[in-house]
Amino acid sequence: MTESVVTLVAQKLAVSADEAEGLLSAYARALRARVEREGRVTVHGLGVFVRRDGQLTLEADAALLDAAWAGLDTLQTVEVLAADEPAPDPVIETDSAQTEGVTGEEAEAEETSKEGAVSTRSAHGKAVKPPRKRRPIFWPIATATAFVLGAGFMWIFGPWLLGSTSPLSQGAYNRADTVVTSGIDESLATAAASDTELPLTEEEPVMPPGAQVTTLPNGGAESEPDPQQPVTAFPRLDREAGGYTLIVGSFEASDRAAREVARMKTLLGNQDVPVDVMRDGPLFRTAVGQEPTIEGALALKERLSVLPADTWVLRIRANS
């Protein structure tokens, strides 16, 4: 129900709307009659009803003005800038609620906004600050920043959230799993990529740059025998014969290289290829096969499908 004087009075007095309207009309009739008789009638909370020029008029009292938020009538017009200056936006939707910020101290000094636009002074000399302007937001920059932050977050945590391994942790895993991923392996791994990418010739043997290749004593890998390593009939590399072999793993510890030898022997089964450990500087490399040429070594790699994809070719030296 739409609020009206009649409905509100009816609710308050617990009467019907018709009865409330009758009561109000009767009161209005009595009020008018009294104004006619006495010239003016005061109703506290509304004001003074006066008859002027044959019309009933009202001089509202403070209570009614407060109810109507009409207190801004106390504000005075003030000069803000010279006429030749550009006039700012004349919209200052100040209402009485904004006058709550007025203080007695501020009344002593004239207030002017930083924008230089407007100051307002009340009849009591109190200054009223105009509403502050909000700082502009550069949405393109904010959007780009949010996108970059979001992309970085997803790059780091996305795989983890999706159930796979984070790129960071993946990298750490690779480093731990492959003992040697230095430039030595990387430079030589290209030889194993494919035949068409083979940059090597017989005259340019595949060697790690700056690598010191020494010859392991025959059975050097067994200098630290692994009791769990099964004894197999796989032949060893003939270092005196030279040639090329396939490196399937490089390790800093000889026992790990030996374990890889055992694993490769298991994978190769009955393949009649030598499997051995070659000493290459500080590394122990697990070598499979021995071919007189690089092409032969690569062909062997293709034939032995169980070998890792990153198997690469290394020249066999007598002292390896």
Next chain:
Amino acid sequence: MDDIHQEEIVRTLVDAVQHLLQHNLEAVVPGLGTFSVAYEPSRLESGSDDCVVMVPPRRTLAFAAAQEDSVAND
């Protein structure tokens, strides 16, 4: 209804009128008139001496008395 004193009626009327004005609603009192609030936003005007003045916002209370005839007929 006969037990309702005029003072109670006046007090209820005043409360109702003020309540409606606080909510920017017109208050129509049968036989008496209509109370309403008019809002005038602030504006800049060219004043004397080549200056610009700001006229503050105003909320003015208006009262339009009901027609005498309608009261007389009540």
